Amino acid sequence: MERLMSETNFPAESITIAEAEAMQLFSNLSTKYRQSILANMIQKLAGLFPLTLQGSITLFMAAGALRIFGYGSMDLVVFSLAICALAILIFCLFCSVISGVLVQRSVYRTLGSTDTTAKVINVEAGFPNETGFKLPVLNYFPLVKLSWRITFPDYIETRVRVSTSSELVEEIIPKKRCLAENVVRQFIVSDVLGFCRYSWWQDQPIRFKALPRTNTVKPLPLLRSLTAEDGIPNPSGDPEGDRMEIRPYAPGDSIRNIMWKVFARSRQLNVRLAEKSIFHSKRTVAYLLSSNNDEAAAAVARVALEAAVLGEDWAFGADGSELPCETLAESLDAIARSRAISPPFSYGLDNFLTAAAGQSGAHCIVFAAAEFAPWLANLKKTIGRHSGHFSLVLATDGFEDPQSFSIWHRLFFQEPGSDSSPLERASPKHDLINLLTELGQLVESTLVVDRKTGLSFDQTLRKV
Incomplete structure (x- = not known):
């Protein structure tokens, strides 16, 4: 396959960047697949x-x-x-x-x-x-x-x-x-x-x-999405009600919303905005993004499903599942299937939102590992494309504080090891803060859950 691709001359303008990346990914996967088959054959021959x-x-x-x-x-x-x-x-x-x-x-x-x-x-x-x-x-x-x-x-x-x-x-x-x-x-x-x-x-x-093992993860608060009062969003924009909200003028506000009579009396520019008509909807969509160290995120998603914190009407999806799940048994199967055993699953949040929410712009709750993973760039594009709001739930197996010891301390003393399993990787606080800063400006709310202790933290890593 690689030889065929290398010998074929494609016009430079006929291949896009996405197609080139797809071809490179296919080449890498095929090489790894051939190497795994060869290793299995050698192992079986050695066993004979x-x-x-x-x-x-x-x-x-x-x-x-x-x-x-x-x-x-x-x-x-x-x-x-x-x-x-x-x-x-x-x-x-x-x-x-x-x-x-x-x-x-x-x-x-x-x-x-x-x-x-x-x-x-x-x-x-x-x-x-x-x-x-x-x-x-x-x-x-x-x-x-x-x-x-x-x-x-x-x-x-x-x-x-x-x-x-x-x-x-x-x-x-x-x-x-x-x-x-x-x-x-x-x-x-x-x-x-x-x-x-x-x-x-x-x-x-x-x-x-x-x-996944849940450890001492405590049930999360009731997670509900915000949609229009009538359940049908306005095609021209967000659902709005009467002009009841008053706040100081900010650059970019329309002059039609300025309260000129109040300005004539107090010399202060205030604007009157339309009140958004929203309510706690019974419909909630949630999705699990898979990565190398996503066992904690899968455990938090499992706790949320088993504790029924998504409300009465919900839809759940995960990488590796083609259709949205609306029952607990199907959702648990999707969580177990989300860890790819051989080739990694592709990013599927866009397809899930299209199938579960359509064009309604529903509020989506995303479960992911507290690490810089390949899904980060795709998640940013998804948030920019879809009109709905997003909430992010990051999960980790403890926080890691890098400590620097002197050369004499490392020579005479043994560094303390972690009590957790090597598969349960703790997230460095510095990287986690950078990740929260990068995504906190794009989503509506962020929650960090520590599977090791069962505690939850906000965007500034304060316990909630």
Whole structure:
């Protein structure tokens, strides 16, 4: 594809900047996709080789010692040790391969006899969860152990424990949210000495949904949008009522609105403006923007949906979802799906506003991570294009204050580490303030939520 694109001569005036960026993005995605396929193929081919690195080194050393010292120098001690090492290696290879074939058939029977179409794995990130997958304890040959792990979806820690009924029970701890229609496991049957192993990948068609961890996030205040009193905006401008609002004159005000009689008495320019006819609407639209560190934003959006703070009539959307969601179950699925497992999702707020709000200029609540992400430039363009107002809810896993220590302090003392997980990234206060300053002038209101403590802050990072 890259060669075809490089050899094709396009006229300079026929390709726009957006098309060039799209072509470059497609080229990068195709390169990453080919690299991932190549890495998976190499990994699978390596899994078919029955000897581990330790087993291969033992085989070469025993064979070399047997050839050079055992047969060449007729050293009986080296000869006996090399023969014993090769015999143990062959015995471990036989036990691992035979046990692996028997376990593989048992896994096929277990997955085939279970009605997987009626099962759904619903878990929450950060907590141990049982998936219901069980296998009998491996007791075909001695010195052989069985283990497996989930390779798809990613960011899942797999544990295997023995139950009271002598069964191997699968227990997982998801690190991030996800939504998938199948689960891929890698099974490994190996000997206790680490010489040989028999591994394979098994695909199970089952719906897997992991929701973000909410921690101690408190329910947000009732979020409602402001629309026209009659629900239909005026095509010529914002809905306006009687001229009741009075304020001092400002450059740009029309001279028709100046109160000339008051000016004749007090020599102060005041203007009378039309009162805007607005009310708290029952309709609210909300959207979740995805990025690399958006687990906290997804958790806040989940709390807002489950606590019903969006009102009675609402619509929710997220990156990766084509249509607006109007039920809690669909919205939670959209939150779990918003984290792309392989290629990243495209920016979809514009399409969501067109489908959910149309041309009514509804008030939109945007959930996003408290970081400078690729969606920032697109969000600015969306705010400039649409006539409705926007409210921004930023979420983070704590605030990070960069501290500078002297060279002697760093030499003799260990810097304090973070108590949170490496996947829970705290936002530096300096970057967060710059982000709030940049977006605070474009949106109607801004709220910062700390998932680590459950507290909320305003635009100046004061607790609310």
